[in-house]
Amino acid sequence: MTSRSTPGLTWFNSAADAEARAALHEVCAARGWGSALLAQRPYGSADALFAASDEATAALTDEGLDEAMAGHPPIGRPKPGDPTSSREQRGMAGASEVLKAEMLELNLEYQDKFGHVFLICATGRSAEEMRDAVRHRIDNTPQQEREIVRRELAKINRLRLTRLAEEGPTV
Incomplete structure (x- = not known):
């Protein structure tokens, strides 16, 4: 996507603040992030x-x-009824029960160590790739992990914003 205007971007630019904020919240739950994007419309x-x-x-x-x-x-447990998290975590859908159980265990270990969910841009990744990523990242320091999380969040936000800019809100 480049400089052309799309129906979703046109909608976003002209939507009422409350509607645009709700759509942005579906992209990223951080209020400051949403406010920054709204302020530049x-x-x-x-x-x-x-x-x-x-x-x-x-x-x-x-x-x-x-x-x-x-x-x-968490990876492997998309929000029930949420097509976005199900779509993004599609790589876990066909995983074996053994791999799903391993991923659950690794998610819990990660959360115990870092105090937050294991965040990865899961789109296009297989269950094995996500498992290998959490195995690798579990040895990071909290500061290293926060920087990786920030980069992964930026990727997720871009993917979700692409959909918003092309199609408009899902809320």
């Missing part, structure tokens, strides 16, 4: 929206990053 292109998202993600405080992570279900 209207966007001349999806690329401008993505750049604003990247800036807002980089600027999240620790509290804002925690708030964003709280909006994501």
